[in-house]
Amino acid sequence: MSDCIIKGMALGNEVRFFAAYTTDIAEKARQIHNTSPICTAALGRLLTAGAMMGSMSKNDSDIITLRITGNGPAKGLTVTSDSHANVKGIVYEPIVDLPPNLEGHLNVGDAIGDGILYVIKDIGLKDPYVGQVPLVTSEIAEDLTYYFATSEQIPTSVGLGVLMNHDNTVDKAGGFIIQLMPFASEETIKKIEDGLAGFKSVTSFLSSAFHDRSKSEDEILTDMMRSILGDDVHVEDKMPTEYKCNCSRERVTKALISVGRKEIENMINDGEPINMHCEFCNTDYKFSIEELKELLA
Incomplete structure (x- = not known):
C-alpha cells in the first residue's frame, strides 16, 4: 500500500475536500522517534494534517509548519510539509504512557494538555503568516477545525486517525479535510452535517475498507469521501505523500x-x-x- 492524497470537489462544487492515506508516514515516524503508542497517534495525526495542508499550497516553494505546545507530558509537536506533501515531524517527549480516555482510545488529549496550535505559512513573502488558536480538545483534528473557522474563516471539518497494532506498529493512518465554499447552500451544509454524524471514524473506515484488496488507496479514499458527502464527489488530483527529511x-x-x-x-x-x-x-x-x-x- 502506498501513501497518497486525493483532492476534489463535491456537492455541486460547493465543497472542496482532501483525503489522505498515511500509514507508511506514521509508521516511519514511529520508527525514527521510537514513540510510544500515544505519541505515535499524536504525531501521526499531525503529520497527516500537515501533508494535506501542504498539498493546498499554491506555489512550489511554499512551506507550512504546524506546531503544538502543551502542558501535558508530551509537551508538544512540530510538523513541516512542503507543497509536494513531503512531511517530517517531531514530538518533544516521545514516550508517554497514560490510561485510555473515556471512549477507550489512546489518550492524546491528556498527553498534549492545554496549549496553543500555531500554523506558520512561508509563502515567499517578507515575513511568514502565523496563525494561532488555543487548543480546544488537544485531540488535533478538532483543534485544526477550530483554527480554520477562526483564523481563516473557512467552515471546515477535519478528521484524523491512527490505528495501532498489538505490537505497537501502525496498522492504519489517514484523514480528511472538508471545506465549504463561500456560496454553499443550507441544503449542502445539512448534507455534510448528516454525513459526518453517520461517519464513525477515519480508522474504523480504513480498517474495514482495506479488507477488500481489490481497491487502490485512492479508490478507498474516494469511497470515504462518498460515505460522508454522497455520490456527487469528483476527484481532481491524486498525489503521493511521504515522510521525507530534506537535511543533508x-x-x-x-x-x-x-x-x-x-x-x-x-x-x-x-x-x-x-x-x-x-x-x-x-x-x-x-x-x-x-x-x-x-x-x-
Whole structure:
C-alpha cells in the first residue's frame, strides 16, 4: 500500500475536500522517534494534517509548519510539509504512557494538555503568516477545525486517525479535510452535517475498507469521501505523500558556517569533533577538527 492524497470537489462544487492515506508516514515516524503508542497517534495525526495542508499550497516553494505546545507530558509537536506533501515531524517527549480516555482510545488529549496550535505559512513573502488558536480538545483534528473557522474563516471539518497494532506498529493512518465554499447552500451544509454524524471514524473506515484488496488507496479514499458527502464527489488530483527529511551534509555545513568564524575557531580550540544532529530524521553529521579548519580556509 502506498501513501497518497486525493483532492476534489463535491456537492455541486460547493465543497472542496482532501483525503489522505498515511500509514507508511506514521509508521516511519514511529520508527525514527521510537514513540510510544500515544505519541505515535499524536504525531501521526499531525503529520497527516500537515501533508494535506501542504498539498493546498499554491506555489512550489511554499512551506507550512504546524506546531503544538502543551502542558501535558508530551509537551508538544512540530510538523513541516512542503507543497509536494513531503512531511517530517517531531514530538518533544516521545514516550508517554497514560490510561485510555473515556471512549477507550489512546489518550492524546491528556498527553498534549492545554496549549496553543500555531500554523506558520512561508509563502515567499517578507515575513511568514502565523496563525494561532488555543487548543480546544488537544485531540488535533478538532483543534485544526477550530483554527480554520477562526483564523481563516473557512467552515471546515477535519478528521484524523491512527490505528495501532498489538505490537505497537501502525496498522492504519489517514484523514480528511472538508471545506465549504463561500456560496454553499443550507441544503449542502445539512448534507455534510448528516454525513459526518453517520461517519464513525477515519480508522474504523480504513480498517474495514482495506479488507477488500481489490481497491487502490485512492479508490478507498474516494469511497470515504462518498460515505460522508454522497455520490456527487469528483476527484481532481491524486498525489503521493511521504515522510521525507530534506537535511543533508551540504545543508548542515551551511548552517555550521552561519554560526560565524569566531565560534568555529572556538570549536577547533576545544579539540573535539562536532556532531550536528537532525531531530526530524535522527541523522548525525560529524565534523572532524580538520573539516572544521577547512570551513575557515
